[in-house]
Amino acid sequence: MSSTEERPATRPQVVLATNNPKKLRELRAVVEAAELPIAILGLSDVEQYEEPAETERTFEGNALIKARTCALRTGIPALADDSGIEVDVLNNCPGVRSARWAGPECDDEANNDLLLRQISDVPLGERTARFVCAMAFVVPDGMEGMRQAETVRREWSGDIAFERHGENGFGYDPIFCPDDAPDHDGRRLTSAELDPEDKNRISHRGQAVEAILPIMAGLLNLKLASEHAARPEGEDETEETADAAIS
Secondary structure, eight states: OOSSOOOOOOOOEEEEOOOHHHHHHHHHHHHTTTTOEEEEGGGSSSOOOOOOOOSSSSSHHHHHHHHHHHHHHHOOOOEEEEEEEEGGGGEEGGGGGGGGTTTOOOHHHHHHHHHHHHHTTTTTTEEEEEEEEEEEEEEEEETTTTEEEEEEEEEEEEEEEHHHHHHHHTTGGGEEEEEEEETTTTEEEOOSSOOHHHHHHHSSSHHHHHHHHHHHHHHTTTTOOOHHSOOOOOOOOOOOOEEOOOO
């Protein structure tokens, strides 16, 4: 390449602040489908740091903890989510404890087993639940110790199945039947039975990424494809702007 030849512009980097490979794959797919011109990194692509404790009582608070810590430690804009499931008959539990519902060292299978046992006697029609995803985007703003933060929250309503179905997804996907899932053999499909692309389009996490894309584009001074540039009219949203010192 000659010195007079114009070099291609370097795409801005964004770190997805998660070590969950399935969540990382799902988040990457949604962001990349929007054709936002950014280079998406995982935590394995940046200098390692100790992950923060998720001490907040809200999904939004925990998402901000993860995104702020990542942006502070790496110096790169960070996108993080905190998500879980709320079951009405359990007073919205597991909630922010969804990943640790069966104990600190538990896995998805143990969490699903415990939840199914806890509502085993709850009849159809009273097993209502929702997946919740809060997404936080944090950008170093050029001032030492300062970060600009934005959050959005989206929900995906449905019911808890009586047993597992499906192999896709992760977490509580095999026992969650979304309201907008198709029927099969007299029952609604679980989110683990949905095609991954279909799930990403309608899920709580997919909706949250769609909602935060215009914010990301604005803060990074990028052009967003027109179909992602505006949120659906009348859609509920939660956004927070914070310029907070981080010591």
